[in-house]
Amino acid sequence: MKAVRLHSYHSSPVVEDVPEPRAKQPFDVVVRIGGAGVCRTDLHIIEQQWEDKSGVTLPYTLGHENAGWVHEIGSAVTNVAVGDPVILHPTPTCGLCRACRAGDDMHCSANSFPGIDSDGGMAEFLLTSARACVKLESGTRPEDVAALADAGITAYHAVRKAVPSLYPGTTCVVNGAGGLGHIGIQSLAALTATRIVVVDRNAEALALAAELGAHQTVLADGKHVDAVLELTDGNGAEVVLDFVAEQGAQQDAFAMTRRGGSHFVIGYGGNIDIPTIDIISTERNVVGNLVGTYNDLAELMVLAQQGKVRLHTQKYPLDAAIDALSDLDAGRVRGRAILVPDTAH
Structure with missing residues (x-):
């Protein structure tokens, strides 16, 4: 599959082919990406501001604002099915620690953050968890709401x-x-x-x-x-x-x-x-303020689907990721830039 990969700090990412992820653990969900938001945090990552915080090993795939369709599920997943449109909470979480029990997802003691400290969603497919999936209303286009997963x-x-x-x-x-x-x-x-x-x-x-x-x-x-x-x-x-x-x-x-x-x-x-x-x-x-909780995202999607919150976007094909990052850096993006893989059509 195609993915936007960062190989070295202070250099542009590259679009290259990498293996598709697979659902191997019981609660794994693989999502076919329909839209991936381009965030100023991606620029900060490239500028090496997150190196000490994330501990990520390069190269890896950027992208922490993601929505799409469920492509594959693990054996224990019951809340979504293959084909469902979903938006993804940024952090797959354990569900068992005190923070998770309190609904304070962003401070889960065992969370990961795809696009920050592991492979993200500027790609054709993304591996996440059932706990991260918020099901969208039928007919909702993931590319129209993807950036609500973080910016929203x-x-x-x-x-x-x-x-x-x-x-x-x-x-x-x-x-x-x-x-x-x-x-x-x-x-x-x-x-x-x-x-x-x-x-x-x-x-x-x-x-x-x-x-x-x-x-x-x-x-x-x-x-x-x-x-x-x-x-x-x-x-x-x-x-x-x-x-x-x-x-x-x-x-x-x-x-x-x-x-x-x-x-x-x-x-x-x-x-x-x-x-x-x-x-x-x-x-x-x-x-x-650090992103938001799963419940914040669920509430925000209610407002979005009621028409009370509209995401203004500029769409780019996945192959044009470098153009999108450059436009964001130069202040040419009104609202949010969204990468749309060819597989989303």
């Missing part, structure tokens, strides 16, 4: 955590309206009555944000922090969802948060440098 639940998970702070009359700033941010905007609109203010440096992204439910938009032109403070009577927002968190955006996000407010860090790549006195004197919170 990452945004939804953060919004879900912020909901108690976003009662009517509050303001939530969405910092960055790209692949994750545009899902965050829709999730906020579906789950809260907060005022949604979106900050982005790209006018096209702001136009899309307005279509998706933003009440106000602010161009990140160097004066955006002051603009947000002006919109909030000098106080800042109760919640800032930072989908950028690099190149200075992370400092801006904290500066846009009011006293007693919460700065949710969702994007990454930079460092946050905050004087401790600024944290204690204003009782502001800095909250980390």
Whole structure:
């Protein structure tokens, strides 16, 4: 089968032939990929930012946002059948540890993360687990929803955590309206009555944000922090969802948060440098967010299939993976880039 493989850091991946995976363990599921999302994390992986975290051995296959059709199942699989359309939670988990028992999938003591620390789904087939499969409604095209498996639940998970702070009359700033941010905007609109203010440096992204439910938009032109403070009577927002968190955006996000407010860090790549006195004197919170749980993904798919969350995508054939990564790096992708293998048609 064809797969997008990373052979060395700081170099472009290559599309090459590798053996197809097989279902060997009782709960194994092999999925024929219908769509694989292209994420900024893939760029960070290529830049070697994840080497120490993942411990992965090169070469391996990228791709952690995946959907498709069940191709083969292990002997104990009962929740899906061959031919079912599915979207995949990013991490196959054990189901037995304390984190799994609590529904906190992302902190499973024995999880793997295809596309991060093992072979991922930028390929024609992917080996995963029955525990990772969320069945889609008949007729749903996997390529239309694949990126909800990571970009979607990452945004939804953060919004879900912020909901108690976003009662009517509050303001939530969405910092960055790209692949994750545009899902965050829709999730906020579906789950809260907060005022949604979106900050982005790209006018096209702001136009899309307005279509998706933003009440106000602010161009990140160097004066955006002051603009947000002006919109909030000098106080800042109760919640800032930072989908950028690099190149200075992370400092801006904290500066846009009011006293007693919460700065949710969702994007990454930079460092946050905050004087401790600024944290204690204003009782502001800095909250980390790691993807989301299986239940987050199941809930998000309900919203998607109700039409309340729409994923905006640009489709590329699997052979054009390098073009998709380049377009993402250059800021040419509106929404999310999706790789579609020839076998998906």
